[in-house]
Amino acid sequence: MHSASPMRKVFQGVPDRRQMFRMFDRHAQRPNRWKDDAGELYIGEWFEISERDHDHMFEILPPLWMRGDMFAMREFLTGSVTSVFFALTIDGEIRHFHGYCDLSDKPSPDRMRAAIVDRESRPVKAMTRTERLEHIWSATHDDYRGYAGERWPEDMRGKRTITVYGGSRGTTLKLLDDLTDEEISAKLPVHLRYLPDAIAA
Structure with missing residues (x-):
């Protein structure tokens, strides 16, 4: 099974x-x-x-x-x-x-x-949050994505991480799943930023 x-x-x-x-x-x-x-x-x-x-x-x-x-x-x-x-x-x-x-x-x-x-086949082009995160992961260079290692809390180890640019605060490493809507938007190419949210099937 x-x-x-x-x-x-x-x-x-x-x-x-x-x-x-x-x-x-x-x-x-x-x-x-x-x-x-x-x-x-x-x-x-x-x-x-x-x-x-x-x-x-x-x-x-x-x-x-x-x-x-x-x-x-x-x-x-x-x-x-x-x-x-x-x-x-x-x-x-x-x-x-x-x-x-x-x-x-x-x-x-x-x-x-x-x-x-x-x-x-859906008539309106849209993306779910999951699709947005997966696109970001696929499009990000290996130097700026990875997996949480031993420096992370045990329950986070092995989860996907990505570098986030914080303006004057510099760059930080975050779990991919923890990106805010604003961070997701900033990482998507312009033509994908304003697509409506899709309801996950």
Whole structure:
């Protein structure tokens, strides 16, 4: 029996190829990188990609499998977790996406497809607080993001941290989840700052 991981959009817009490859391993800085199974960090993450990058990934290696509007990468990220790529018709337009699915949970690619179509079919472009935080994490350079270590209280260790600029107060390190609305707005690109809040599905 598998517990369904939440499907979550981790980047707003279409990244360029450099950003895409960087987001394939968004959690590279995690503690104990080589000692733990990080599948739970990745399962359910998805973002849009360009048609060119979708086709590029298809040509790298023969897919593990192809099924209608999706294919799975032959190389696994960890355990039974691998990249699944989608070419989906949404509002009459073909768009392309990447997501991480646990293939030991056979329905997971279909659940991801449904989640993507549902999220991207909404008539008003909006972002939840979680989507805003995930976009900030995806877009921030490794030098300015990390994980709470031994200097943090024990209950905070291992949580994601990010550098915040405080004007005359200089920079501080905060937990990503503790950013205020003002700090979130300051870290988003201008075209995303004023999108309405979306109600989480």
